[in-house]
Amino acid sequence: MKVITGVIPKETLEIGELCGREPDDSLIRVNGAVHAIRDMGEVAFIILRKREGLLQCVYEENVSEFDLKDIREGATVEFAGRVNREERAPHGVEIRIRTARILSEPAEPMPLQISRRKLNTSLEAKLNNRAVSLRNIQERAKFRIQEGITRGFRDFLYSQGFTEIHTPKLGAKSAEGGANLFRLEYFRRPAILQQSPQFYKQMMVGVFDRVFETGPVFRAEKHNTKRHLNEYTSLDFEMGYIDGFEEIMGMETGFLQYTMDLLNREYAAELEILGIQTPRTDEIPQVRFDEAKQMVAEKYNRQFRNPFDLEPEEEQLIGRLFKEEYDADFVFVTHYPSKKRPFYAMDDPVDPTYTLSFDLLFRGLEVTTGGQRIHDYRELLDKIAARGMETEGMEHYLAAFKHGMPPHGGLGIGLERLTMHLIGEENVREATLFPRDLSRLEP
Amino acid sequence: MKVITGVIPKETLEIGELCGREPDDSLIRVNGAVHAIRDMGEVAFIILRKREGLLQCVYEENVSEFDLKDIREGATVEFAGRVNREERAPHGVEIRIRTARILSEPAEPMPLQISRRKLNTSLEAKLNNRAVSLRNIQERAKFRIQEGITRGFRDFLYSQGFTEIHTPKLGAKSAEGGANLFRLEYFRRPAILQQSPQFYKQMMVGVFDRVFETGPVFRAEKHNTKRHLNEYTSLDFEMGYIDGFEEIMGMETGFLQYTMDLLNREYAAELEILGIQTPRTDEIPQVRFDEAKQMVAEKYNRQFRNPFDLEPEEEQLIGRLFKEEYDADFVFVTHYPSKKRPFYAMDDPVDPTYTLSFDLLFRGLEVTTGGQRIHDYRELLDKIAARGMETEGMEHYLAAFKHGMPPHGGLGIGLERLTMHLIGEENVREATLFPRDLSRLEP
Numbered sequence: 001m002k003v004i005t006g007v008i009p010k011e012t013l014e015i016g017e018l019c020g021r022e023p024d025d026s027l028i029r030v031n032g033a034v035h036a037i038r039d040m041g042e043v044a045f046i047i048l049r050k051r052e053g054l055l056q057c058v059y060e061e062n063v064s065e066f067d068l069k070d071i072r073e074g075a076t077v078e079f080a081g082r083v084n085r086e087e088r089a090p091h092g093v094e095i096r097i098r099t100a101r102i103l104s105e106p107a108e109p110m111p112l113q114i115s116r117r118k119l120n121t122s123l124e125a126k127l128n129n130r131a132v133s134l135r136n137i138q139e140r141a142k143f144r145i146q147e148g149i150t151r152g153f154r155d156f157l158y159s160q161g162f163t164e165i166h167t168p169k170l171g172a173k174s175a176e177g178g179a180n181l182f183r184l185e186y187f188r189r190p191a192i193l194q195q196s197p198q199f200y201k202q203m204m205v206g207v208f209d210r211v212f213e214t215g216p217v218f219r220a221e222k223h224n225t226k227r228h229l230n231e232y233t234s235l236d237f238e239m240g241y242i243d244g245f246e247e248i249m250g251m252e253t254g255f256l257q258y259t260m261d262l263l264n265r266e267y268a269a270e271l272e273i274l275g276i277q278t279p280r281t282d283e284i285p286q287v288r289f290d291e292a293k294q295m296v297a298e299k300y301n302r303q304f305r306n307p308f309d310l311e312p313e314e315e316q317l318i319g320r321l322f323k324e325e326y327d328a329d330f331v332f333v334t335h336y337p338s339k340k341r342p343f344y345a346m347d348d349p350v351d352p353t354y355t356l357s358f359d360l361l362f363r364g365l366e367v368t369t370g371g372q373r374i375h376d377y378r379e380l381l382d383k384i385a386a387r388g389m390e391t392e393g394m395e396h397y398l399a400a401f402k403h404g405m406p407p408h409g410g411l412g413i414g415l416e417r418l419t420m421h422l423i424g425e426e427n428v429r430e431a432t433l434f435p436r437d438l439s440r441l442e443p
Numbered sequence: 444m445k446v447i448t449g450v451i452p453k454e455t456l457e458i459g460e461l462c463g464r465e466p467d468d469s470l471i472r473v474n475g476a477v478h479a480i481r482d483m484g485e486v487a488f489i490i491l492r493k494r495e496g497l498l499q500c501v502y503e504e505n506v507s508e509f510d511l512k513d514i515r516e517g518a519t520v521e522f523a524g525r526v527n528r529e530e531r532a533p534h535g536v537e538i539r540i541r542t543a544r545i546l547s548e549p550a551e552p553m554p555l556q557i558s559r560r561k562l563n564t565s566l567e568a569k570l571n572n573r574a575v576s577l578r579n580i581q582e583r584a585k586f587r588i589q590e591g592i593t594r595g596f597r598d599f600l601y602s603q604g605f606t607e608i609h610t611p612k613l614g615a616k617s618a619e620g621g622a623n624l625f626r627l628e629y630f631r632r633p634a635i636l637q638q639s640p641q642f643y644k645q646m647m648v649g650v651f652d653r654v655f656e657t658g659p660v661f662r663a664e665k666h667n668t669k670r671h672l673n674e675y676t677s678l679d680f681e682m683g684y685i686d687g688f689e690e691i692m693g694m695e696t697g698f699l700q701y702t703m704d705l706l707n708r709e710y711a712a713e714l715e716i717l718g719i720q721t722p723r724t725d726e727i728p729q730v731r732f733d734e735a736k737q738m739v740a741e742k743y744n745r746q747f748r749n750p751f752d753l754e755p756e757e758e759q760l761i762g763r764l765f766k767e768e769y770d771a772d773f774v775f776v777t778h779y780p781s782k783k784r785p786f787y788a789m790d791d792p793v794d795p796t797y798t799l800s801f802d803l804l805f806r807g808l809e810v811t812t813g814g815q816r817i818h819d820y821r822e823l824l825d826k827i828a829a830r831g832m833e834t835e836g837m838e839h840y841l842a843a844f845k846h847g848m849p850p851h852g853g854l855g856i857g858l859e860r861l862t863m864h865l866i867g868e869e870n871v872r873e874a875t876l877f878p879r880d881l882s883r884l885e886p
Contacts, residue, residue: 001728001730001769002728002729002730003726003727003728003729004689004692004693004696004726004727004729004775005696005725005726005727006693006696006697006700007603007693007694007696007697008689008690008693008694010684012684014604031684031849033649033847033849050652051604051606051651051652051653052604074846074847075847076683076684076847076848076849076850103684103849103850104818104819104847104848104849104850105819105847106820106845106846106847107820107821107844107845107846108845108846109846110846111846129842130646130839131646131649131650131839131840131842131843131846132649132842132843132846134647134650135649135650140650140651143606143608143651144606146609147606147607147608150607150609151597151601151607154594154597158594160450161457161494161495163494163586163587163590164590164593164594165586165590165876166589166593166659166676166858166876167876167877168659168674168876168877168878168879169612169659169661169674170625170661170673170674170879170884171884171885172884172885173885182613182627182628182629183627183628184625184626184627184628184636185625185626185627186625186673186884187663187665187881189884191884193627193636200876200877203573203574203886204577204876206476206574206575206578207574207577207578207583208494208583208586209493209494210494215658215659216609216611216612216658216659218612218613220630222630230613230629231611231612231613233609240519241453241455241474241519241546246447246451247451249447250447250449250450250451251450253447253448253449253450254449254450257449282448283446283447283448284446284447284448285444285445285446286445286446286447287444287445326444332447375547376547376548377549377550378550393885395886396573396574396885396886397574397886399572399574399575400574400575401550402549402550402551403517403549403550403551403552403553403554403574403575404476404517404518404519404547404548404549405519405547406474406476406519406546406547407519407546407547415609433608433609433610433611433643433647434610434611434643435611436611436613438630441613441614441615441629441632441634442614442615442616442836442839443646443838443839443840
């Protein structure tokens with residue numbers, strides 16, 4: 001009987017293994033995609049793209065036992081050769097190639113010059129050629145940073161006693177209802193795609209105390225801006241037994257601190273490729289909504305019409321003000337007006353026209369919405385009634401409260417927005433593998 | 444300026460902290476949900492449900508400074524009291540309560556007796572009262588095990604150089620097309636929900652070499668069985684530069700070994716609550732599809748009609764045979780007929796009526812489908828043409844191959860099915876927080 005006993009070791013070496021190796025005369029093997037070829041006559045540099053970065057391989061006319069013409073950009077290959085220390089090569093190491101084996105060949109040349117350091121093309125062209133444009137080292141690095149953020153979120157929350165949950169994206173009703181729902185037919189019944197795991201994560205606080213989810217959410221908003229997507233990845237958590245909504249901001253700050261540290265430790269190569277530094281997270285200022293509004297109006301002599309919400313330009317100015325005056329990249333804006341928050345938001349007992357809620361702005365862009373929620377069943381029913389809403393379709397949500405729920409709160413973070421400002425981009429599509437917007441449903 | 448500097452420490456203690464503490468006379472504080480009250484006259488046991496388990500708290504008539512009648516099942520409370528070692532209590536520790544603070548109160552008593560060890564009710568009742576039934580300790584433990592599986596999957600793959608990706612669930616076309624797609628309108632255009640991240644993860648092999656995703660998939664199948672869901676969580680990976688499809692099985696075996704070890708280390712309490720042991724994963728037998736069919740036919744004297752696929756009963760018998768003869772809980776069935784595999788599956792060069800593919804059976808149930816994929820552009824076009832399929836809508840997928848792709852393969856694991864057999868359940872809904880099936884779109 002044939003059996004599988006575990007991971008089958010590879011004889012080919014990865015970049016990390018090459019760097020850690022004392023050079024000797026033995027032949028080693030490496031594989032990768034031919035990213036670029038620089039033919040200098042008797043010598044040629046064949047740059048392999050590997051998952052850890054680029055690897056310089058050297059073809060030498062009388063040493064390499066194959067014809068350089070057989071190697072094409074876009075092919076995938078396996079080389080046998082000797083490891084050589086070379087300070088000018090990426091990672092300080094190169095391979096002097098003896099033999100080559102071609103694993104696959106492209107049918108056509110690249111439509112974009114992916115081997116340039118920076119892809120010199122429009123966002124449209126990048127998105128229309130996604131399978132190719134992401135092979136550019138900078139483009140690819142953006143999504144390694146995105147991985148680091150998601151990983152940091154989960155690992156930090158595991159360490160804080162949170163349980164990961166998977167809630168359904170298909171439903172009969174949504175947490176916050178309204179016009180922004182995608183609708184579909186589910187076995188002859190009307191259904192929607194969830195715009196948030198809000199109801200489910202609250203229900204699960206009654207089970208696990210602290211829960212989180214990382215998954216897609218769907219918003220049928222007709223916005224066509226640089227910061228909106230119709231499908232995005234939401235990092236959500238919800239925590240019970242809080243003594244105040246500051247604890248939620250504290251947990252988010254802890255996540256950011258943990259994640260920046262993780263990025264600096266394990267994603268240093270990608271930070272360097274992108275030429276970015278992680279922002280300060282040791283202290284994040286918090287400011288009341290009404291105060292922030294006033295500070296911006298005074299400092300920049302600007303008046304905004306809507307007293308109940310922040311306009312995007314107003315958020316940008318708050319970001320600018322806190323950067324200028326406190327060198328802060330992040331700022332918590334707290335106590336949003338009750339009028340603009342969902343029914344489940346807890347009103348401030350001191351002044352119920354405001355809520356115990358917050359947004360986190362990152363360089364002037366909202367990346368998080370969070371706050372404390374109502375946990376008392378009757379208070380929740382009263383609030384629903386006061387808003388003129390129906391409880392129909394909310395029976396399961398309300399049942400959690402009917403049978404007892406601890407004081408709790410939580411937040412939702414837009415992964416692509418957070419990634420975007422971390423990597424220094426201005427369009428959220430730059431931080432999305434396959435964006436979905438008003439015009440884009442493919443690739 | 445007020446600032447947030449990180450996680451705000453809690454003064455209340457969790458069970459792990461209580462266990463690690465030397466008993467003394469100081470007052471400590473704990474919080475939790477009142478899971479059960481056992482009134483013995485002058486003494487009462489108030490069992491708190493906390494995220495790490497149950498905590499026994501003792502009310503004593505002349506010590507506790509409150510009225511027992513004020514404490515109701517389903518309330519959430521904070522107690523101040525002294526830690527006492529008590530071997531008969533869960534975790535060997537109990538709290539002798541001095542004072543109580545009520546954090547929240549239920550409006551109605553529980554509809555189910557959640558404080559029993561095992562919930563003595565039907566699956567239907569459990570699902571109809573999901574926010575409450577999951578408060579049962581056994582029910583809750585199932586989803587902690589599920590967390591361990593997802594966590595093991597990711598952590599193991601990170602360690603093997605995989606990059607995590609997020610691919611869109613809304614699309615214009617699906618990987619495998621066909622009748623099993625949910626359809627919807629996306630800003631006046633027809634759209635579908637992806638039934639698999641297949642196309643995307645393959646495209647991303649050309650970028651990151653090794654990728655994985657954990658996310659929802661959607662199947663509009665009209666099956667009404669114990670093992671089908673219309674929305675489930677798929678654990679997908681795809682890896683490039685493979686020398687054979689055994690490497691994919693090797694990687695899955697590595698994941699299972701890592702995960703069982705993780706469960707035994709970090710989820711021991713939940714394994715004990717559920718009374719289960721992790722299955723053997725040191726050696727997983729592999730057997731060809733045609734041989735497995737023949738072995739079952741001979742041993743159990745059963746003939747199955749379909750020569751191109753395995754019927755559910757046939758899979759069960761394969762599971763039984765390998766358990767009886769090799770004490771194996773898992774078995775890889777390899778070389779499925781080309782006819783029943785999707786167009787992108789790589790045919791076996793030795794006999795192209797079979798493919799370099801496999802299913803993993805766990806106790807007689809398919810929990811994984813995987814295999815090597817075609818990586819050559821023209822071979823892929825030929826296969827599509829031979830099947831009488833159109834390339835329309837696949838342009839972006841095909842572009843990845845046109846511009847060069849390494850040999851690669853991967854798999855998809857059904858998280859709920861794997862969880863179900865691990866926790867010893869027979870219905871996949873037992874391993875799903877909020878199942879979606881033909882009749883169930885709520886809660």
